[in-house]
Amino acid sequence: MAGTQASSVLPVELIYHIIGYVLPVNRDEILPPSHTATKTLLALSTVCRATFPVATAHLWRHCLYIDSRPRLRLLLEGLRSRQARADVAKPSPHSLYLGPFTGEYLDLPTAQHVRDLFYEVRASLRRLVIDMPLRSLYPEDDTEGLRQTLREGFVTLTALEEFVTVRDELFLETVPASHRLADQEEEPAVWRLWAQLRRLALYNANVVHDSLLVHAAALPRLETIVLTRADGLSHGCLKSEFFQRGDPRRAVKVLLVNVADQQPPDLQRHRWATVDPRGLMRVIEYNVPTSFYGDEDPITLCQEWVKSAALKGTLWKWEGIEVEADPPATQGTDTL
Numbered sequence: 363m364a365g366t367q368a369s370s371v372l373p374v375e376l377i378y379h380i381i382g383y384v385l386p387v388n389r390d391e392i393l394p395p396s397h398t399a400t401k402t403l404l405a406l407s408t409v410c411r412a413t414f415p416v417a418t419a420h421l422w423r424h425c426l427y428i429d430s431r432p433r434l435r436l437l438l439e440g441l442r443s444r445q446a447r448a449d450v451a452k453p454s455p456h457s458l459y460l461g462p463f464t465g466e467y468l469d470l471p472t473a474q475h476v477r478d479l480f481y482e483v484r485a486s487l488r489r490l491v492i493d494m495p496l497r498s499l500y501p502e503d504d505t506e507g508l509r510q511t512l513r514e515g516f517v518t519l520t521a522l523e524e525f526v527t528v529r530d531e532l533f534l535e536t537v538p539a540s541h542r543l544a545d546q547e548e549e550p551a552v553w554r555l556w557a558q559l560r561r562l563a564l565y566n567a568n569v570v571h572d573s574l575l576v577h578a579a580a581l582p583r584l585e586t587i588v589l590t591r592a593d594g595l596s597h598g599c600l601k602s603e604f605f606q607r608g609d610p611r612r613a614v615k616v617l618l619v620n621v622a623d624q625q626p627p628d629l630q631r632h633r634w635a636t637v638d639p640r641g642l643m644r645v646i647e648y649n650v651p652t653s654f655y656g657d658e659d660p661i662t663l664c665q666e667w668v669k670s671a672a673l674k675g676t677l678w679k680w681e682g683i684e685v686e687a688d689p690p691a692t693q694g695t696d697t698l
Contacts, residue, residue, distance in 0.1 A: 381416050384420070385424060386399060389424070390457075392424065392426065392459045392491065394673075397425075415451060419451070437479065438475055445482070459493075460493075462475070462494075467495060469508075477515030480515035480518050485521060486521065489522075489524040490519065491525075491526040492526070494527075495529060497533055501536055502538040502540065517555055519556060531572075534551075551572070559583060560583045562584060566590070566592065566593060571594050571597070575604040579609075587615070588617045589617065591619070600629065602633055614643050615646065616643060616645045616646070617682070621664065622649040622652075624660060641687075645685040646684050
């Protein structure tokens, strides 16, 4: 009754404006179910018809925090039921956190739900943060086709602009290396198929071995790459890798995330001034804070730090120690 009386006194537009103040100042944050804003929006969605549409729209845009299989199932059912109804606005999920697997292992029913969810949101989803144990099952042990199921879902997300994977490099290969023919290429990393991607964050990728920056350069809109505890950083020239295919006029930020004493000590920088004379690629070391005693597991510490920033929407603003090219006196004569 109170809600009905308020709506008859206040203009609906003003009510909508007030509801907007429920959200945090940072509108890029993905809010968990326990957050006060999420609880308030849920309550407002049940108050009256006037508050239902705007509260629901905010929930779809800011509060898709799926950390269990039951929540995933309920979200999928909700999407399907609303898509089937002609009397309600169709949801357009924009941002999503997805960590639905229980424990440290993948399971086929959850993988099927993930694939089906991605089919439903593929046209509208722009931001995705995942926390999935994709390395717990390798292609040679996948007797149920679970990895193929997941890959089928991920490849549909062609509207994505921001992507963060907390635990791996988006490990979705389906063919064991031992089964590939001598002249058969490896399956392309799924993120290479997302042409709208502007921001990419991967964990423990093998940068040079997988030609990561070569492939990243082929994505025309990519502007920020976050590499947490990456391998192979010292085995090749990062700028040469990127600019051999990328536009030499294009600016890009590469953030190397690790604890301070495990940052790469010997990046190959002697060609940087030649390859990138205008300094368009910024290579930045970001040191994850550690405690005074430094007894934390650096893997867990880095993963949780990145995950927290990704959910808050602050990851892409991180800055740190910019790595400079070697002085001219130490530069070699190599060229691209």
